[in-house]
């Protein structure tokens with residue numbers, strides 16, 4: 001290998017991890033990818049800190065909490081190119097459906113009304129929720145948007161191949177909201 | 180009826196009047212709201228107590244200087260306003276003193292000088308009888324020339340001659356867009372069809388505008404006469420005045436006037452005993468700004484939801500119930516009788532090359548003399564603001580003047596010498612509009628101004644088309660963010676892009692012009708927007724040279 | 728509506744669309760001519776068989792030499808007209824309109840019954856929209872499930888009034904109308920009563936079939952299951968016109 005590998009960092013904010021699963025659905029293509037990409041930070045690997053500079057950042061999920069916002073800002077600061085992967089990251093999608101309700105009501109429903117054993121709202125070690133839930137680019141600037149719930153492995157492959165080849169992908173050619 | 184008969188009638192009304200002095204109390208809406216009705220009563224009972232018939236007390240329409248109301252004028256019978264003694268802020272307690280002084284030494288402590296530019300610089304055509312006659316009295320209107328133009332038109336002129344006269348006068352529509360009135364009339368006249376309609380647009384929804392209201396409250400017969408002449412010219416038999424229900428006084432006076440005109444034979448199956456038949460009905464609007472747009476207005480008259488439809492077909496071709504329809508503004512119709520009576524040459528001699536006649540403005544905002552003025556086209560903004568308006572109060576500097584309401588734009592100090600006419604104002608990025616003129620002093624924040632008008636458009640959008648319905652909402656949200664100091668340079672770019680899209684894609688004038696206040700404040704006061712953006716060093720705005 | 732009135736003595740005119748010389752009857756609209764010649768022009772409120780509404784503004788085209796945009800669904804063909812249906816400017820404007828619609832109400836395609844069969848969604852993809860730059864309006868609308876067969880989800884409504892028109896003009900029931908102003912506008916049944924209580928609704932389902940989005944749907948459908956069929960419309964419209 002003569003070309004240096006592209007460093008990649010991924011994280012999931014308020015999402016269901018489905019987009020990361022779809023990434024894993026690349027299956028044997030992951031092997032080809034490994035030749036070109038080095039995964040430096042991700043829920044899929046052990047690294048605990050985001051390096052100071054990363055070539056490509058991929059974020060799944062909407063911004064729902066203070067921690068999400070912090071992570072998004074950190075990714076933006078350190079990644080040369082930032083990708084919003086999946087509808088939650090791109091539109092807010094399902095996580096943003098709680099915007100219709102007061103956050104107290106949502107917590108009540110989840111942690112009290114529907115719980116039989118020791119109902120209580122968690123308060124220790126959890127980040128504060130933000131209102132309203134927003135797509136990532138409404139807080140930090142994003143370079144590539146990949147809608148889909150989740151975007152298919154083929155879509156992810158197309159986007160990554162284009163980026164690796166130094167081209168700007170046009171995801172709308174292969175995916176759409178809700179795809 | 181011939182012109183001589185009408186003149187005889189007018190002469191009789193004159194002869195019946197024996198009083199030497201008139202005490203005129205303004206009973207238009209502005210003065211009523213500052214308490215002119217009790218003043219009128221007090222004066223009337225004081226006068227009755229005197230019982231010598233030397234003096235007559237009457238309610239009249241707007242005298243213009245609304246901010247000084249209630250206004251009372253004492254004058255020789257039929258003397259114009261600037262030959263009268265004018266009193267400001269009159270209370271019922273002043274009645275006896277005013278009455279005692281009539282014809283003698285004026286009550287100095289109440290005196291409002293009429294030799295000031297506010298009165299001297301005006302030219303009154305539309306408002307010639309406003310403040311002079313009792314708006315509820317047909318005889319008074321006739322005594323001051325009312326309906327003579329109608330009789331002249333239907334007995335001495337052909338419809339084509341009437342249209343030629345209106346065309347030659349150069350009159351342009353006063354409802355906002357300035358479309359040539361003669362051209363509109365001849366288009367409707369040429370349309371085939373047995374049934375045609377005339378509509379008077381009295382919806383006046385611009386915030387801060389009350390020109391049409393004042394005309395209707397002060398001299399309703401003038402508007403009816405203009406409509407009847409139009410009907411004769413284009414061959415219509417039926418007319419509607421579409422007036423907003425928020426103008427109860429105007430509605431009441433119109434009703435009174437229509438009834439009186441019917442009884443006197445100026446409206447009805449045989450107008451002035453000729454074969455020409457024309458009648459007028461009122462239709463009340465429920466206070467939607469968009470219902471001033473002509474196609475929405477017609478839908479509303481038809482009993483449908485007041486929403487615009489695409490043009491063509493224009494109302495001239497397919498208007499009310501599909502029939503050819505002429506629709507003009509109140510002030511447009513109010514000019515017609517004078518044009519017919521005094522000739523198009525006279526009218527065309529007033530004003531500028533492209534804008535003839537006068538324009539009524541409602542002066543409002545940070546200016547000493549707020550109220551109603553009528554000025555010749557071509558007068559400079561500086562004259563209006565510094566002389567007629569008396570400048571800016573509290574020693575503040577002038578910043579900008581906004582014309583055209585939510586569809587218009589603002590003009591900064593550098594352009595104050597611009598003549599007021601359709602084309603000059605357009606070249607400055609604003610419009611003549613219907614006559615609202617809002618003056619702002621140096622303390623005004625132009626982002627707030629833009630946000631105010633955008634909020635108006637957002638809540639008045641009829642919701643039919645996407646760019647206006649949702650675009651005004653987004654533009655308002657962006658302006659709000661910027662005004663609160665939370666906006667970013669991207670927000671400003673997005674705002675400008677929305678301006679372009681909403682302007683070019685909206686269905687009707689409301690949406691097409693909704694971005695104007697933003698565009699024009701951006702054009703002249705961009706630094707104020709930029710100073711409010713995040714991550715931007717707060718730049719000091721250049722100080723505007725003050726006036727007034 | 729004035730535009731659908733066919734005259735007996737219509738003339739045929741020639742015009743240029745996207746550089747192609749075409750002929751058209753002078754009572755045809757530009758959009759109809761484009762459809763006939765398979766020139767793609769996006770539209771949402773237009774539907775063959777219904778009166779012209781001209782509200783979505785997506786079908787706007789450029790009149791060459793006039794530097795003016797007109798709604799092609801509401802503009803008749805005229806002799807010598809030169810029309811451009813596609814340009815960088817038009818694409819940018821159309822994208823903005825679609826974005827505005829997505830920001831106006833709550834479209835969550837992933838869980839929408841119309842996912843994959845929605846005209847708004849399809850247009851967004853066709854126009855290359857992969858995110859919405861505007862703030863979401865966060866107006867949370869209600870869902871009317873009171874009808875035994877159908878359902879109305881205001882969150883997905885784009886106020887195209889196809890339902891209003893089909894119900895009035897084809898079914899003749901006029902159940903639907905619009906209430907309110909600006910973005911507060913809402914489709915209402917009868918005088919703003921729950922659909923299930925409507926005394927005028929004939930349960931024909933035409934409104935459901937013409938609705939371009941997941942706003943009017945059948946009860947019992949789940950995500951992606953609501954497929955619409957509006958073949959009936961041009962046929963009925965032609966029979967009605969006779």
Ligand SMILES: Cc1cc2nc3c(=O)[nH]c(=O)nc-3n(C[C@H](O)[C@H](O)[C@H](O)COP(=O)(O)O)c2cc1C
Pocket residue numbers: 351352353354355356357358360380381382383384385468469470471472473474506507508509511613687688689
């Ligand atoms: C949103 C909107 C509101 C309008 N409001 C009024 C109004 O209140 N009064 C009026 O005379 N014209 C109004 N107009 C203009 C009318 O559509 C129409 O042009 C006018 O009545 C024609 O009369 P004119 O030729 O005498 O000016 C409005 C137009 C728009 C687009």
Ligand code: SF4
Pocket residue numbers: 469486487639640641642643644645647648685686687688689690691
């Ligand atoms: S521009 Fe605004 S007011 Fe005019 S039709 Fe469109 S939504 Fe209605």
Ligand code: SF4
Pocket residue numbers: 177178833834835836837839840841842843845846847848883940941942
């Ligand atoms: S109506 Fe269409 S655009 Fe809206 S959520 Fe459903 S599928 Fe998506």
Ligand code: SF4
Pocket residue numbers: 883884885886887888889890891914934937938939940942943
């Ligand atoms: S319910 Fe459907 S058809 Fe009716 S206006 Fe809304 S989007 Fe259009």
Ligand code: FES
Pocket residue numbers: 769770771772773780781782783784785786787798799800801
């Ligand atoms: S299709 Fe022409 S405006 Fe909607």
